[in-house]
Amino acid sequence: MEHPLLWLDFITTPLYDFLHNAFHLKDNNHLNHVTYMWFYMIILILISIIVTRSLKLIPGKLQNFLEVVVGGLRSLLVDTMGENGMRFFPLMATLAVFILVANLGGVIPGFYSPTANLNTNASMAITVFLLTHIVGVKVHGVKYLKQFVGPVWWMAPLMIPVEIIGHLARPLSLTVRLFGNIFGEDLVLLVLLFLAPFLMPLPMLGLMIFTSVLQAFVFTLLAMMYISGAMEEAH
Amino acid sequence: MKKVLLLGVFSAVFLLLGVPVLFASEGAVGPEAIELFKWIAIATGIGMGVAAIGTGIGQGLGVQGACEGVARNPEASGKILTALILGLAMIESLAIYALVIELILLYANPFMKYVVG
Numbered sequence: 001m002e003h004p005l006l007w008l009d010f011i012t013t014p015l016y017d018f019l020h021n022a023f024h025l026k027d028n029n030h031l032n033h034v035t036y037m038w039f040y041m042i043i044l045i046l047i048s049i050i051v052t053r054s055l056k057l058i059p060g061k062l063q064n065f066l067e068v069v070v071g072g073l074r075s076l077l078v079d080t081m082g083e084n085g086m087r088f089f090p091l092m093a094t095l096a097v098f099i100l101v102a103n104l105g106g107v108i109p110g111f112y113s114p115t116a117n118l119n120t121n122a123s124m125a126i127t128v129f130l131l132t133h134i135v136g137v138k139v140h141g142v143k144y145l146k147q148f149v150g151p152v153w154w155m156a157p158l159m160i161p162v163e164i165i166g167h168l169a170r171p172l173s174l175t176v177r178l179f180g181n182i183f184g185e186d187l188v189l190l191v192l193l194f195l196a197p198f199l200m201p202l203p204m205l206g207l208m209i210f211t212s213v214l215q216a217f218v219f220t221l222l223a224m225m226y227i228s229g230a231m232e233e234a235h
Numbered sequence: 236m237k238k239v240l241l242l243g244v245f246s247a248v249f250l251l252l253g254v255p256v257l258f259a260s261e262g263a264v265g266p267e268a269i270e271l272f273k274w275i276a277i278a279t280g281i282g283m284g285v286a287a288i289g290t291g292i293g294q295g296l297g298v299q300g301a302c303e304g305v306a307r308n309p310e311a312s313g314k315i316l317t318a319l320i321l322g323l324a325m326i327e328s329l330a331i332y333a334l335v336i337e338l339i340l341l342y343a344n345p346f347m348k349y350v351v352g
Contacts, residue, residue, distance in 0.1 A: 173328060173332075176335055177331055180331030180332065180334050181327075184331065184334050218320075218321060218325075
């Protein structure tokens, strides 16, 4: 597939050529996801620093908006994981906000979604997967393995492979769901721009915004449910 | 007058952004490549169609349950909406798995290098 035409190409094209020549990389136009991931990270960090540098009791506009976002995420977390789950709030809120910004960035013409690439999604999904098992072992100890056995002990030879496959399918499904949605909407927009570029992509852009927000919500909600499922008591 | 100008600028931007991506690279293809492309086209069409059937039925049943739940108990519509959206996204992801296989077949086919010269 041809690589898209992006605003940051002024910076990245010489950078990719330099990396290609200096480190003998195989192909130098598939690093856009790293570049744009850092771009959105820098934007989010700058906004956070600007707001938290001078917190007021009666908030200004940006602080008010961020308070709404953080309050909404906190209520979602407490609904799903209980008050005990507040120690996971930094990770969950970061996932939610980053995936939202990354997805919505791809809607803007000239920017690229890092979540339209398998690597970004796989890194987030593997983080959540490892965290579920680490949290399960920390909370339950060796008794964490009882969750794989099933309700009765003599069904163990049937339940253990099923549970293992189910657990392995979780990072795969998280990755592929987000990748398929965001890359698919990029591709549909491309095809629509090829077929009917005047005003017809507008409903597609609306659908892209909707699925971007929805997929960020679903990723975060599933991550919370997996971790709370590892923390909960037996069936 | 200004709104028409703005509309014209936006559509020109959309047009120009679409154009550079469309330059496909041509190459010499033999008869076995055409055969492969034919079967790929048939497979992607049927595969995505079947996935869409299952997704349509599954999501329709989900929306049916959600509408009945809200009709019985309109106060619980917030929780029902959350469960509905989550369920719809999970069912949608099955069609997305099929779509990813189609995209791999069409654009990132690992066997393409054996048939294209």
